[in-house]
Amino acid sequence: MPRLWKDTVDAHRQAVRDATLDAVAHLVTEDGLLSVTMSRVAERAGIGRATLYKYFPDVEAVLTAWHAREMARNLERLTAIAERPGSAAERLEAVLLTYAGISHEHHRGELVALLHRGDHALRAHRELATLIGDLIAEGARDGGLRGDVPPSELAAYCLAALTAATELTSREALRRLVAVVMSGLNGGPAPADPL
């Protein structure tokens, strides 16, 4: 296949894929995960059902692709927050608050639990743990956060504790949860940095 032709085909495929996942996002927001069917996705995306089936074998594949895109976008958003100016502790708090908000908004239920068991979710979870662990390590070095517990363990603690966000009902409660989690990260001595 000539190079230019291939580029055009790739761009077209990406456009169809994007339109399909945008359609899924609309359907999920409007009517929930269970409302998503191949017919509704095709209709909403403005493509034929036959075309949709060329891209995705079934509705599970469509949902998984949509969920993977959502997680990748969340990770980008959190990474951008982690790279803002400010102390490591401040940036970590902003990351945790945003993540708590995302967890809180998440659509609950069996289907989401299934999606979260996929490989893409595991990878995203690991990347997020690394992002948070790196901020904690930085905070331990600059003395703003405890240095007596391995950063990877503290990152796992943060992510586990923030699952409580799904049960909370107000923005204030989310802020309180993040403040409590941050207290856990401040609590110990920072042996690397004797003040």
Add this chain to the structure above:
Amino acid sequence: MPRLWKDTVDAHRQAVRDATLDAVAHLVTEDGLLSVTMSRVAERAGIGRATLYKYFPDVEAVLTAWHAREMARNLERLTAIAERPGSAAERLEAVLLTYAGISHEHHRGELVALLHRGDHALRAHRELATLIGDLIAEGARDGGLRGDVPPSELAAYCLAALTAATELTSREALRRLVAVVMSGLNGGPAPADPL
């Protein structure tokens, strides 16, 4: 049915039930949850398969009953720890450490996740949250723990954070996790008790 006869029948039923669940406990410990079948349970309990089926319709029912008994026993053990002498903060720390150990030892996998979705697990989770919330409220009153966040939210934070115990590989790491969680509970002011 005469009273004495009924008592004897009830005692007999309870004995068969106990022997069955003890058999399940042995099989789970020795060969894992997936090894549990009605035939193996009957054989191990020393009862006939027909008898077993009079008590439990299928293996799921046996596993659910065993899991409910496990959770009830864990809750008894945690309640006893909560009632020991000592400050609320000390007793809470002991409860959390024991619970972290239990979570850590737990057999992982799809089947356990399914068992945890049952009504009995939901009830046990609520009772545990109440036990922990009560200790936190007591600690907030005596000034040993933060009083600026509702105890129910702090209890949910504890239980969520301790799910990180399943990923940890050593007793020391469990202790560190509980210490971090406790720091989260100490972090804020205790407005009710101006020292």
